[in-house]
Amino acid sequence: MKKTILAIAVAAASAAATADYQGEVGVVYGQGEVAGAVDYDTVGFAGRYNFEMVDTSKGPHAEAAFLDKSSSVGFSYSTLEPDVSGADDIDSMGVDVRVVTDTNLIIEAAYSQLDDGNDDADTFAIGVGTYLNDTTDIVATYSTVDDDGDDLDALNLDLHSVMKLQGTASLAYDLGIAYLDADEDDGYSLNAGATYYIDNNLGISLAADMMDVGDVDSNTVSIGVSYFPMPEVELAANYFDQGGDIEADGILLGAAVRF
Template sequence: MKKIVALNLVALAAMGMTAQANAYQAEINGAYMNMDNDVVDNDMYQVGGEFYVDGVQANSGPFVEAAFLDQATSLRASYLNNDTADVDGVVLGGRFVDKNSGLLFEADATTGDLEGYQVGLGMYIDTHSTITAQYYDQQDSAELASGYGVTYKNLMTNNNGTYFNMEASAQYLDNDFDEEFNSFEVAGDYYFNKMMGLGLNVAVNGGDIDSTEYGINGSMFLAQNVTLEASLTQEDFDDTNQDETSFLVGGKVRF
């Protein structure tokens, strides 16, 4: 149920860059994640980038939500590596939004040791909220898992210059061993201004493995084109003492 969160490995490069007046064409990102479940201590890395076909205007709302608010169409690629398990893969994907109708389509395909794909189809209900249905198909060296989900997102603007983002999602998966898993998650992010936010999330996972996840995350822009991010997640399993803690740090560079 874990999500790879993009982190910047080259933030210092932005010290020599000039912010482009609330607009950008691309992002470079990287990631480091440590996941410890009392049995295995996993180190994972990610580096990638995203190109926005028509650019992104960041004139309204939190900078971290600029692509969402601008209904931006993009192409993306990243490299993932789990150093402990000695597996890696390349992810290629993108997101298309028809601004006239509000319809959106997104897809990602993974090659290498983590072969699989996921697709999503949804729409902008209005300028600040979306609903999307997803289908997943994931193949690794041990099993094939597939399933589907639905996600709702709503970014609200407050009168005092702050913002609140709310997300809710449900997911169902099964695998080759006739095991079934479901997950229900709610998350919220409070943005103190356009440049800084703090978020919380809770997920209840059921089926053949029952667990509860709690997470906290934060983001801060050092400039309009540089952001640093961090998150901490704890997953408590109901039928075992083998709990799991994940920690991420990083950011992004835009240009």
């Protein structure tokens, strides 16, 4: 009997230890339609390395790095293939770093590039923010896009927070506003979203954003689900519908592994 109890205790301790992680890699596949006429397929890869082990015991697994105030570096790559004869693929890649100091200061930097076969668009971004408390941060970000001479500068202010609810439930929410300065016009964008976590493993999200720059406006609504069948594995699905002057929709399916 004592041996059985000891074995159970060792197994539980091992499971708890493997729940923490330092890195993760993921893949996503999607299909959709642009302008109501052109179908597309897309596939992407992403990864993130945290400078220290991430404690997953503070809330939802999907929010673990945020709640543990983790510093990290990440990368991403994706390619989109339009279902049009002779059309070029649209490739994008990016790298980013986020540093959180002992005084709760947040410093972020990112670079990304998009190549549609004819033009390249390079985006540089730098952000500074702070944790207002252990479960809420706010970050101001300046970014600039150079699209072969057509520039777009943006100043964003974004807030993210996770609230503990009754029982095993939690609610995470995002609020953001941005000022956009294009070559000939300026404008703004707004975004808001929330994820209801039934428990630490399962979350259901809803988000919306809108953009208005000169004569161009768009609005997007998305709904998604994230599920951890085990602490080291995440499965996710997301559907979005974009309207306005830029019309598109699609569904994305993804999976990630932590280690």
